[in-house]
Amino acid sequence: MGVILPSLPFLLKGQLPDGPLGGLALTTYLAVLIGFFSLIVGMVLGTAELAPFALARGVARGLSTVVRGVPSVAFLFWTYFLLPRLLHVDLSPLESATIALALYHGAYMGEDIRGGLNAVSKGQREAANALGLGTWTTLRHIILPQAVRAIVPALINRFVNLFMYTSVVSMLGVLDFTRCAVLLNNRDLLHPVEIFGFVGLVYFAFCYSISRMGLHFERKWNWAPRIGVRASAA
Amino acid sequence: MTVVAFAGALACVIGMAVALSQVSGYGWLQRIGRGYVTLFRNTPLLVQLFFWYFGTAMVLPRSKYPFLYVGSYEVKIGVLAVALVSGAFIAEVLRAGIQAVPANQMEAAMAVGLTWRQGFRYVLLPQLWPIALPGLANEAINVVKNSAFTMTIGVTELIWQAQQIEADTFHGFEAMTIVTLAYLAINGAIFACFRRLERLAKIERAA
Numbered sequence: 001m002g003v004i005l006p007s008l009p010f011l012l013k014g015q016l017p018d019g020p021l022g023g024l025a026l027t028t029y030l031a032v033l034i035g036f037f038s039l040i041v042g043m044v045l046g047t048a049e050l051a052p053f054a055l056a057r058g059v060a061r062g063l064s065t066v067v068r069g070v071p072s073v074a075f076l077f078w079t080y081f082l083l084p085r086l087l088h089v090d091l092s093p094l095e096s097a098t099i100a101l102a103l104y105h106g107a108y109m110g111e112d113i114r115g116g117l118n119a120v121s122k123g124q125r126e127a128a129n130a131l132g133l134g135t136w137t138t139l140r141h142i143i144l145p146q147a148v149r150a151i152v153p154a155l156i157n158r159f160v161n162l163f164m165y166t167s168v169v170s171m172l173g174v175l176d177f178t179r180c181a182v183l184l185n186n187r188d189l190l191h192p193v194e195i196f197g198f199v200g201l202v203y204f205a206f207c208y209s210i211s212r213m214g215l216h217f218e219r220k221w222n223w224a225p226r227i228g229v230r231a232s233a234a
Numbered sequence: 235m236t237v238v239a240f241a242g243a244l245a246c247v248i249g250m251a252v253a254l255s256q257v258s259g260y261g262w263l264q265r266i267g268r269g270y271v272t273l274f275r276n277t278p279l280l281v282q283l284f285f286w287y288f289g290t291a292m293v294l295p296r297s298k299y300p301f302l303y304v305g306s307y308e309v310k311i312g313v314l315a316v317a318l319v320s321g322a323f324i325a326e327v328l329r330a331g332i333q334a335v336p337a338n339q340m341e342a343a344m345a346v347g348l349t350w351r352q353g354f355r356y357v358l359l360p361q362l363w364p365i366a367l368p369g370l371a372n373e374a375i376n377v378v379k380n381s382a383f384t385m386t387i388g389v390t391e392l393i394w395q396a397q398q399i400e401a402d403t404f405h406g407f408e409a410m411t412i413v414t415l416a417y418l419a420i421n422g423a424i425f426a427c428f429r430r431l432e433r434l435a436k437i438e439r440a441a
Contacts, residue, residue, distance in 0.1 A: 068375075069375065069417060069418045069421040069422065069425075070379070070414055070417050070418060070421075071378075071379040071380075071381075071382035071383075071393070071417060072379070072382075073382040073383060073385070073393055074382060074393055074410070074413060074417060077393065077396075077410060078410060078414070081400070081406060081410075082406060082407055082410060085407075160276065164276070164277070164278040164279075165278065167278040167280040167281060168280065168383070171280075171386060178278065178280055178281055178284075182284060185284070185288060190292070191292075192284070192285070192288030192289050192291075193288075193289040193292060193293065196281055196282075196284050196288065196289065197289075199281050200277040200278075200281045200282065200285060201277075203276070203277050203278055203281060204273060204276045204277050207275075207276035207277070208272065208276045211275075211276065
């Protein structure tokens, strides 16, 4: 512990007063930021499944299959080294990492959303149509309330994964939690077990608590669909 | 690619062992398995790579344990870390699969006089495969993708090579395109294999 305590501020917030934000704070910030953008990407890709044109469905599926077949590191290098040259734009490591990981995890989230939407049986939609409900009303009141029970726990689990894998940004030199630990270890050289053990445990604490939350929702919602008037409190 | 092959094999062994420990019924064994799965599913692979890479060198120094450093030390650590992480995920897939098979199937197998081993082989496994295969396909693909992280500790895998070509020749686009396509091809092949296995498993079950 003797190694970690003096460097704790560095691990937690990087060089904050004198430099950019870093450390655990940056990791958390990145996770929230990437989580937000990947949710948008995921929603677009996932709801494309409901699109009436086969082309839109095919493109969305193809795109997410390709993205999910490539390591996130490869993706990261594409957006960091090659995309700026192709498009002649200047991206900071932080920006390109955010773009890459938002697209990458977005593809996975799209898959979770697609799975959730497909889990609602087709009969539900047909029945809604038969009752004369419009597309929007069907989606809002019939499909989504049922799909959400499958989607939310899956998305929370995805977020755990996303949180862990924000550590890949350290490969671009972004001073996130992992990178700070590596720098600390390079300076210290004698206590790698303590340093990486500590960092691992902190990641674990974060991820474990988030996944417990997912489990909670999963248990809470894991009953057979109750449709129509809510049954008595029992 | 050696990393993928060895890590994949080792991960399967770990995953199977841990999954079995989870359903074994021994409290302490279950708890150890549970703890392992929880711990390794919730820590980033990158941190683990560094932990094992620097930690092993510190605790088991080269001067005392030279045999650890024969050949490529980086590759060994890479295999170990990837296998430990993927093993935890595979264990979870298999455990879920085993528990999805109704318990009375095994009870019935015992009741008609099969031994535990026979029950496992002829009753449980055929029902387990169709449930677990899609999850296992995902994990296989994850092993391939996770192996890319081993470049951080100096394993000269595909992306590392691409970076090297970029540095030497400035043909980064070509190199990276080929590497990306290679990953897609490998993962596509894995996916296709598992598709076929899934179909076989279903046929076997129907027969």
